Amino acid sequence: MTAHRLEFRGISKSFGTMTVLDDISLTVNDGEFVTIVGPSGAGKSTILRLLTGTEKASSGDIVFDRQPLSESAATFAFMPQRDALMPWSRIIDNATLGLRVQGMDRKAARAIVKPLFEPFGLAGFENYYPAQLSGGMRQRVALLRTVVQKHDMLLLDEPLGALDALTRTQMQEWLQTMWADHRWTALLITHDVREAVFLSDRIYVLSPRPARIIREIHVPVPRPRKLADLADASVRDIEADILETLLHRPS
Ligand SMILES: Nc1ncnc2c1ncn2[C@@H]1O[C@H](COP(=O)(O)OP(=O)(O)OP(=O)(O)O)[C@@H](O)[C@H]1O
Numbered sequence: 001m002t003a004h005r006l007e008f009r010g011i012s013k014s015f016g017t018m019t020v021l022d023d024i025s026l027t028v029n030d031g032e033f034v035t036i037v038g039p040s041g042a043g044k045s046t047i048l049r050l051l052t053g054t055e056k057a058s059s060g061d062i063v064f065d066r067q068p069l070s071e072s073a074a075t076f077a078f079m080p081q082r083d084a085l086m087p088w089s090r091i092i093d094n095a096t097l098g099l100r101v102q103g104m105d106r107k108a109a110r111a112i113v114k115p116l117f118e119p120f121g122l123a124g125f126e127n128y129y130p131a132q133l134s135g136g137m138r139q140r141v142a143l144l145r146t147v148v149q150k151h152d153m154l155l156l157d158e159p160l161g162a163l164d165a166l167t168r169t170q171m172q173e174w175l176q177t178m179w180a181d182h183r184w185t186a187l188l189i190t191h192d193v194r195e196a197v198f199l200s201d202r203i204y205v206l207s208p209r210p211a212r213i214i215r216e217i218h219v220p221v222p223r224p225r226k227l228a229d230l231a232d233a234s235v236r237d238i239e240a241d242i243l244e245t246l247l248h249r250p251s
Contacts, residue, residue: 003030004063005153005185006051011060013046020046022210024060028153031183035196037242038206044189048155051076051187064152077151081158083142085130091141092126098149112148119178120144136167143175147184154186160195172198173227180224193242198230205245215245 006028013021020043028034038044049055050062051069062069077098085094096109117123120140130138139159146154160168172195179186179199190196196203197219205215219238221229229235
């Protein structure tokens with residue numbers, strides 16, 4: 001039987017008279033990479049804010065490991081679109097920040113983070129400052145800071161959105177490899193359909209606001225994936241299908 005970690009059951013959310021989310025039901029299974037794609041302003045970030053506790057649903061239930069989220073001890077590691085690194089702190093201190101906030105002392109936090117500098121392509125940059133790193137490297141620091149935190153699920157809000165196209169593509173390939181190695185349970189939000197197809201096991205497509213789920217698409221491409229897989233006809237069909245849904249949404 002599939003192990004759902006996260007379930008949204010009929011979630012709606014309004015701000016005043018404006019309905020943003022309308023009867024959203026979705027699941028994320030253990031070790032699964034799920035992506036939500038949708039038009040700008042549809043309500044994608046609001047979905048993540050319901051999980052981080054910044055917003056509350058107007059109706060419906062959020063369940064984590066079969067418990068209401070409000071009663072569960074689930075922890076989410078959240079990575080925002082901007083890297084949000086502290087410019088005055090060295091990379092090692094930025095990378096350990098999440099662990100320090102969770103109460104770990106500096107030595108223990110460094111011991112966890114340091115071995116990951118190599119696989120994250122950051123070896124030798126421990127004592128640099130964020131301004132001395134490229135955009136792609138800064139995003140890797142932000143992701144490193146996110147994944148080392150004690151978490152049940154990663155929440156990624158357009159984590160590559162601020163990068164140029166080439167760096168973004170390189171980061172997608174790198175992120176895919178990292179995910180294949182670690183199998184974090186992950187919920188990604190993106191506008192980028194190719195990115196969604198390349199990274200995900202499953203994709204939910206949202207309508208414009210008020211956001212409803214209008215498609216759920218499985219991506220049956222074996223892992224590990226290579227960028228060349230995107231050229232495969234079956235993958236291009238999935239991408240075209242999602243774009244068609246977004247552009248000419250069925251009622
Ligand atoms: N706290 C709030 N109060 C009032 N309106 C809000 C609030 N938070 C979000 N909204 C509105 O809800 C809608 C959805 O916002 P949200 O940020 O979830 O969209 P999004 O799909 O993530 O957008 P984008 O892709 O452009 O980042 C927007 O119209 C936004 O203005």
